[in-house]
Amino acid sequence: MPTGRMVASDMYPSRDDGPVAVTIPPGTYPMYAWVAVIRRRGEEIDRRNAALELRIGDAPTTAWEMAFTEDVPMTDLKGKNDYCGFPVDAGAAAIADVASCEAVLQWDFSRFESVYMPRPLPPRNPVPGYVTAVVDPATGATYSVVSSGWGDGVYPAFIGRDAGGGVTRFVIDFMVLPKVS
Numbered sequence: 001m002p003t004g005r006m007v008a009s010d011m012y013p014s015r016d017d018g019p020v021a022v023t024i025p026p027g028t029y030p031m032y033a034w035v036a037v038i039r040r041r042g043e044e045i046d047r048r049n050a051a052l053e054l055r056i057g058d059a060p061t062t063a064w065e066m067a068f069t070e071d072v073p074m075t076d077l078k079g080k081n082d083y084c085g086f087p088v089d090a091g092a093a094a095i096a097d098v099a100s101c102e103a104v105l106q107w108d109f110s111r112f113e114s115v116y117m118p119r120p121l122p123p124r125n126p127v128p129g130y131v132t133a134v135v136d137p138a139t140g141a142t143y144s145v146v147s148s149g150w151g152d153g154v155y156p157a158f159i160g161r162d163a164g165g166g167v168t169r170f171v172i173d174f175m176v177l178p179k180v181s
Helices: 098-106 109-116
Strands: 006-010 033-040 043-055 064-065 087-088 092-097 129-136 141-149 154-156 155-161 167-173
Touching: 006 033, 006 098, 006 167, 043 092, 043 141, 087 092, 092 098, 098 129, 098 141, 098 154, 109 129
Parallel strands: none
Antiparallel strands: 006 092, 033 043, 043 167, 064 155, 087 154, 092 141, 129 141, 155 167
16 A cells, blocks of 8 residues: 555446545555355355455454545435445456556556456455455555455445544455344
8 A cells, every 4th residue: 555545446447436535554454355155054155255354453443434435525425325335347346555556557458357357267265256466566556356245236345443543444345244233
């Protein structure tokens, strides 16, 4: 995260993908894909990415908020929807720094395809469709992609905060797990 400006996007970024309004200190952070194992009659039948997490700090997360982009004020959406999210049309999504997105957008599509859509496709185990690569050697910016839950859709992203208000997590919820009331 060379700039600390985070983006949640479709597998192939767009110039329209705005960074979230919350920034983090530039640096290197671990990424985790949370995988749901689907079972029927005790046997595994599928694996789906339930969430993608950028872990920013080790402090316990005590509060969550919707991750809005810089151009969508939180007040614009209150009471209109259960959530607001970003569109996925390629069946895969990414968390990246704006510098990573800008670097990928400089590639021609055949280069992107050879890195992020390899033939044969990576196996579904242990993390379905996970591919990561350094896209800008000068800054060390990486771009990581995972298959998005059940595929195409609109997925919400969230910011986790610690008791002091510091950012601890940036998470995409792929809505694989049922809502708990």
